[in-house]
Amino acid sequence: MRYAIIGSSAAGISAVEAIRSKDKEAAITVISDEKTPLYSRCLISYLLAGTIDKDKIWIRPDNFFKKNKVEAILGVRAEKIDTESKEVRLENREKIRFDRLLIATGSSPKLEDIPGKDKKRVFPLRTLGHAVEIQSVLDKVKSVAVLGGGLIGLRAAYALKSRGKDVSVFVRSPQILSQIIDKESAGIMQRHIEKKGIKIFTGRSAKEIKGKDSVEGLVLDNGSNIDCQLVVVGKGVSPNIETAKEAGIKTNWGIVVDQFLKTSDDNIFAAGDVSESYDIALEEKTINAIWPVACEQGRAAGLNMSGENQVYDGTLAMNSIEFFGLPVISIGITRPKKDIYKEIVRKNLDKNVYKKIVLRDNIIVGAVFVNAIEQIGVIGALIKNKVNIKDAEDIVLEDYFDYGKIVNIIKDSKGAFKQKEFTETIMTA
Amino acid sequence: MKKIYCDIKKCLGCGSCEIACAVEHSRSKTLDIAIKEELLPIKRRKAQFIDKGRAISTGCHHCEDAACVTACMSAAMYKDKKTGQTMHDADKCIGCWMCIMSCPFGALTRERQEKVIVKCDLCPDRDVLALPAGRPACVEACHTKALFLGTLEEFKVRT
């Protein structure tokens, strides 16, 4: 059996480990366009902020590929997948044969089509390379403009503020973190971030990036001008589906996979940011481009590629962010658009505490917790296992809510909570 | 694997495990002094109310397929291959709270000064997994012997 994996981030690495746990000898080839894989993509903003050193971003040891007997082709792009001959063609014309292929090509930052975007000191923040590049120009920078108020944009803003820069964030939508959390929690976060000195302009976008060679300023959509020497574009990501699409694999927003992470081609799997799979809360297929999902899917795909029949229950959107000591965590649906959803909110704005759950037919499908985050994982368990919480509805947002309060729910659910540790805890209940 | 189990039938919710845990994870390991330490020790176990007259003392369950390990983006959380214990390397932890987000037991706590997670570490100073008579502080403190260190099989035999 010959395995090929395109991509060497969370999903790719997890797949390698899963395959090796089942098949000690088979040939595994990993192809990555990044020269330095094995780092945590999520940590690059921390690196940029100076919170951590570069030696902390590695999530696997140097000898990972060697130890796992993996042929690693790094810094080379996979250009074409031939499903008939079961070959991946690389940009250097080399061909890699496979019996099973995993596409874990991830996603790329959306670069806005804005005049001036090719000037020097305009960067996305997605790879280690980006972080290094931004760091290298920082001494020439006093003011930074961040385009986009999503996770990446705000993390970049936070990092550069930590580096002592004057940071302004321009967010086209009326709230920050609009893909992740609801308006009210976003407001709490925004006020907190602003208090710490980052300027945030919602409902505002840039029309043009000005400057000769390098960035010197922005023209905003209201016509006003601002000075800045660095622009970071953080406008979300889009899945890298082109090679798959060209190979005739079924794609939609991402590469469509089934509950075994298999694509429309029996020998080809997809995992991570590039895969479009069933979402537990939405009950439809979508992309959840987040680290834990990439790890889970990479592992499940790896196992299934090596002959297991592991059903992947589905993904769940989840994010955890903290700015200047104020954390927010969201799970599942946080901004319900239809009236089949019900929301319950508990808040104490003096303490920056905000808790919300979103329900559909007495089942929790989403949650946002600001500051008092410790027990949100228990809510996550209720979301994942889809139990009717009608009787417990009024306690899940209380300060005293914790695992003890769902012991009876788990017991009464008669096996809905499959993870064995749940069963162990209720054995004596 | 050996881990801590709580017999709900015996747990009185007294909180002795919490105090013992905090003291074990203090600098002084002495109650009188621990309560005065500059950085107050953090307990990794909580006696939780279930319903009338029933409680459970719970902390990290050292899950076999640990969601916190999967979610950890800095590889600070990992499984000890030998003991099966879910381990946490505070040096690698960057305080992203992804593990809090993922833990279905709500068993992780933030250490706000250092911005790292704290969780049940099975009392490393007591070497409980290596020593046959070794017991974690909470198990030792449990007045009704509701808390138990051992394998699932051993726990089943016992209850």
Next chain:
Amino acid sequence: MSKPTGNSINDGLLKIASEKNIQTIWDRFHLQEPHCGFGTLGLCCKICNLGPCRIDPFGEGAQKGACGADADIIASRNLARNAAGGAACHSDHCRDLAVTLLELGRGKAKDYSIKDPAKLRKLAVEFGIKIENKNDLKIAEELGEAILKEFGQQEGELALIKRAPKKQVDTWRKLNVVPRGIDIEVVQAMSRTHIGCDSEYRHIIELAMKTSLADGWGGSMIATDLSDILFGSPQPVRAEVNLGVLKDDEVNVLVHGHEPTLSDIIVSASQDKEIIELAKKAGAKGINLSGICCTAAEVLMRHGIPMAGTFLQQELAIITGAVEAMVVDIQCVMPSLSEVAQSFHTKLISTSPKARFKGMEHIEFNEKDALLIAKKILKIAIENYKNRDRSKVNIPKEKMTLVAGFTMENIFYNLGGSFRKSYRPLNDAIISGRIRGVAGVVGCDNPKNQSGMCHADMVKHLIKNDVLVVQTGCSAGACAKAGLLTPESAFRFAGDGLKEICETVGIPPVLHTGSCVDNTRILTACCEMVKEGGIGNSIDELPVAGAAPEWMSEKAIAIGWYFVASGIFVVIGTPLRVLGSKTVADYICNDIEPVVGGKWAFEGDPIKAAELMIAHIDKKREALKLKPLMSNEAISYGAKRT
């Protein structure tokens, strides 16, 4: 299984206990470990049924009880209730003595008599009774009534408050902590600590002090005087201590508990010819009476009856297999005794209407039939002699001699000799620097602190540094076992200055002044020292300190509080259960000193605790501008610190 107690006599008997699977206090103590942290820190409130509520000492969890009480309120309230428990015990003990005096006065308690008429008259005068042309019994009746009235008194001040120096009384009046009566203060300690009542920690601490003062200057102080009146004022007496006092060939009878009303009569009954004859008929050489706990102290002080053991040794006494009967009344009697006795022939007899114990025969005591009851009990013991199983007898060899029987009054004689009856010599010895000061080392023994060993270590360190030590209760017992209560110990352990005084006067450097109610002898001695002059105009100015290195009972809390409130620095081995409230702990260990003159300190290491006491005494000496200590070897802790 048992932790070594550091006391060989205990170790031997504990080994037997362990072989026979008899649980002792050490086993049970370990089964209780670890102790609940909430309780230890004073953060558990069980007062009302909203709870029990607990405050998280690490700040994460609940910081208030359901009613809203915080750590300060909960810790101080618990403390006040403990003090009330202790005050109630001592005062109830006093009440029984007052009833005995009254019955005697009324001619109904014929087995008793007035043994110290002078003291009777002195106390009667203090209670405002006209004594002219009245006989002892009449005075006894009136004094008995007056004392019982003081228990129920609702306003005014306790009679014996007048004994205190002016400054103390002024302080108490200013704080409104002068007890009005005895019972009312215990009742109020309960009522004011009910849910939703007193909720200001300082005010609650004042309550604890007021209740305790009702004990120190009321219940306990009167109890001591009444015991002296009824059973005789002690005189120095040589006796023996430790379980080695039990005899292989005599009927061993142990008296255990606290009140001397019955035990003192048992002493007389044991010397009765008829009883001794009976014992001989049963094959024994006689009756060997000895005591445990404070009852031991009472009969030791007055009759030289040997002390078989302290609180911790009560079970071990039975395990010797040589005890025919153990007679108990109240306080510090372990409910486990009957279980221990199941393995031996020992008859356990409870006697107080206030306390019954499962598995004990109850022969209820009353004043009218005291001698009859005493004889009945001794006959049961004699009858039981034949059941002693020689194969089970293990009387330890260890015993020690001691001198006991020192009182506030007879210290006059001992220090001044019969021609100079005054505190002058003591005060002069302090002023001249021969004696550094005086320390009271008292209280229980406790498996938590080395089971009695703290007392001896602390006392040795104190006398080495020329501090004269006065003792009561089990603490005195522990030091007696270590041989510190003999005049000879001055040569072995005392500093040069103290040694010189002990040698001249012929007293031990450590003076046994009685049972735990007799701690008031120390209070009155302090008053006498103030009165004599030259070493301070109030108790808080005296170069003195107190300690209870192994305290365990609520009584110890009441005692500690009445000493602190009377201006004395008190060091205890394990902290009061208030550490969960930093505010309360800081207040009673520091900020209270300018308020009442005394304060608490918590120090588990007996040597360090002794050093705290010495430093305090030195501080007081310095304030009084007293001469430096004469003894070269004595270290000046005050000077060392600066």
